[in-house]
Amino acid sequence: MQLLVYCPQQNIGKEKPTTTSGDKMSRRKICVLTGTRAEYGLLYWLMKEIQNDPELELQIIATGMHLSPEFGLTYKVIEEDGFVINEKIEMLLSSDTPVGIAKSIGLATIGFADALERLKPDILVLLGDRFEILAAAQAALVARIPVAHIAGGDITEGAFDDAIRHCVTKMAHLHFVTNELAARRVRQLGEDVTNIFNIGSPAIDNIKRLSLLNKEQLEKKLGFKLRSKNLLITFHPVTLDNIPSEYQLSELLRALGEISTELSDDIGLVFTSSNADPSGRGLNSLIGKFVNEHSNAVFHTSLGQLVYLSTIAHVDAVVGNSSSGIYEVPSFKKPTVNIGDRQKGRLLAASVINCQPKAEEIKQAVFKALVLDCSHVVNPYGKGDSSWRIVNILKSIHNYNSLLKKRFYEVF
Numbered sequence: 001m002q003l004l005v006y007c008p009q010q011n012i013g014k015e016k017p018t019t020t021s022g023d024k025m026s027r028r029k030i031c032v033l034t035g036t037r038a039e040y041g042l043l044y045w046l047m048k049e050i051q052n053d054p055e056l057e058l059q060i061i062a063t064g065m066h067l068s069p070e071f072g073l074t075y076k077v078i079e080e081d082g083f084v085i086n087e088k089i090e091m092l093l094s095s096d097t098p099v100g101i102a103k104s105i106g107l108a109t110i111g112f113a114d115a116l117e118r119l120k121p122d123i124l125v126l127l128g129d130r131f132e133i134l135a136a137a138q139a140a141l142v143a144r145i146p147v148a149h150i151a152g153g154d155i156t157e158g159a160f161d162d163a164i165r166h167c168v169t170k171m172a173h174l175h176f177v178t179n180e181l182a183a184r185r186v187r188q189l190g191e192d193v194t195n196i197f198n199i200g201s202p203a204i205d206n207i208k209r210l211s212l213l214n215k216e217q218l219e220k221k222l223g224f225k226l227r228s229k230n231l232l233i234t235f236h237p238v239t240l241d242n243i244p245s246e247y248q249l250s251e252l253l254r255a256l257g258e259i260s261t262e263l264s265d266d267i268g269l270v271f272t273s274s275n276a277d278p279s280g281r282g283l284n285s286l287i288g289k290f291v292n293e294h295s296n297a298v299f300h301t302s303l304g305q306l307v308y309l310s311t312i313a314h315v316d317a318v319v320g321n322s323s324s325g326i327y328e329v330p331s332f333k334k335p336t337v338n339i340g341d342r343q344k345g346r347l348l349a350a351s352v353i354n355c356q357p358k359a360e361e362i363k364q365a366v367f368k369a370l371v372l373d374c375s376h377v378v379n380p381y382g383k384g385d386s387s388w389r390i391v392n393i394l395k396s397i398h399n400y401n402s403l404l405k406k407r408f409y410e411v412f
Contacts, residue, residue, distance in 0.1 A: 027057040030394060031086075031121035035064030035132040036275060037074045038324065041305035042150075043127055045205040045387040047083060055395060059119050063089040063108065064132045065276050072302035087115040091132060096280045101131060108135035116143050123148055123400045126172070127202070129156070129165035130275075137171040146400040148174040150202065150390070153182030153189075155345025158321075159277075160239045162345075173403035176390055178327070178381050179347050190408040199389045200382015203327040206305055208384030213310035221307045222270065224298040229370060230268035230315040231256075234322040235287075237277040238342050245279045246286065248340055248357035252319070253290045255362035260296055269297035270311055317369035319362075326352060330379040335369035337362065351377040 030050050034040045050058040062078060062085045065071035078085060089111035093100045108131075116124070116139055124140045126133045127150040140147050149172035156162045169175065169189050177183045178201040186196050219225055235252060237245040256269055271291060274283040291299040303311065309328070312318060317335045318325045321343060325336035330349035338348075340357040348354075351374040355365040397403070 027055060028123070028394075028400075029057045029059055029119070029121040030123055030125060031059040031061060031116075031119055032125045033061045033063065033133070033136050034078070034127075035062075035066060035130055037065065037072070037077070037302045037304065038275075038322075039127055039130070040066070040074070040078060041206055041308070042202045043125075044081070044305065045209060046125070046202055046390055049387045049391040051083070053391060053395070056391070058083075059086045059121055060084065061087045061089060061112070061115055061119075061136075063091055063111070064130070065092070068092055068276070070281075070301075071273065071276065074302050074304075077302075077304055086119055089115055091135070092276060096276060096278050096282075098278050101276075101278055105131050105135050108132050109138050112136045112139035113143070116140060116145055121145060123174075123394070125150065126168060127151055129154075129161035129168070131164060131277075133168055134164045137168045141171045144401075144404055146174070146403045147172040148176065148390075148394065150176045151178050151182075153177045153185040154179075154347075155185070156323075156342060157344040158238050158241050158341030159236075162240075173400075173406065174393070174397075176386070176393075181347055187409070188411050190410070192407065192409055195403065197389070197393055199386045199393075200384075201327045202386040202390075203324070204331055204379065204382050204384040205387045206309060207328060207331045210306060210309060212313050213306065215314055218307065218310050218314055221303075222298060222300070222311070224268065224270065226314060227266050227268040227296060229263065229266065230270065231366070232270045232272070232311050232315045232318045234272045234274075234318075234320040234324065235283060235339070236274050236321055236342065237279040237283060238321065238340055239277055241341060243340075243357060246282050249283050249286055251357050251359045252339060252362055253286065255359040255366065256297075256319075257290070257294065258359070259363060259366055260294060265294075265296040267296060268315075269294065270315065271297065271299040272303055272308070273299070273301045317366065317372075319366060319369075327381050330374075330377050330381075331384075333374045333377055335372045335374055337365045337369050339365075347380050349377050349379055350374075 050056050062075045066075040091108035123146045125148045152169040175186045175196045176199045183198045274280040291297040318329045319337040321339050329336045330351050336352045338354050353365045355361040
């Protein structure tokens, strides 16, 4: 069956743009929320496009892991990049249990309610599927603030993020999806086809625009000497899986330990930390212990986008269960070893090797990745112009409030 491709529609709103006393159009306030280092990397060029547009005013809310010392206080990176953070919302309790996460969602909803009342944005931009995004969407819904959602319609069967993503879709008014299949799923959820836009993944914008570090510069940033073969590893909690996250990570670490022994430690292992989902702290503790026992490994809480993408460029493969291995790595013509079901259901490039969270399967997948030719791989998530396209769509809409009252569009 032919897949539908949804393209930007011009002049979507029928009412005239809001104006001040005079002919000059007022600057519309576009509020962007970010809660993690990875998400900020995806939003960076969109935020720059908004910041540099004379017709728009950028507002930024930083929350979640950005404000946590445990995760590197990465809000400072946002400020160092030349952005002004309008609101900082503390929400993370010192707990990564399901009860703690649920309470954090409640705190976040309260914080977003107050912040949105103070900022009074014309539209709120949310990306992805984390629990702080769910809290922000709820607050915006009852405050009658339109929501533009990036990366709806994807499927990730192994995490509760999947349900959060679909919930945010139903509370959103504009849908910036990353691929044609995702566009069809958003339509299947009853959303208006004229408000669904296949813009690709903003992750690729960074890859196209950043000047990456050379090997010597990267090694200095990492504080680590790369080997003849190298892996970048990120493993996040699997929040819906019957196999505990700690067990799955232990199998991965056992495989990496055996690979290191078989290659006489001539393989470099660069770890980044798990996120703040349930069990995240326990996973980081296991990684820290492994790195302390292996001289060919290094562990960084947060690399930042420049160092992270530069690391991808210089390693031989990316290993773990992060969406980065799906969205970004194929653009580098590098293989991804995707472990378990956390990303199950996403559209995959030919460079992605799936395996179960068992040490022997992981070993086989890694060795396959180390010799896999990815030179002809095409990334199915776009060409790197997503941020520019989103801004142009936002500017083409005359009145965001006209989006608030939604119909449910039946699929027959």
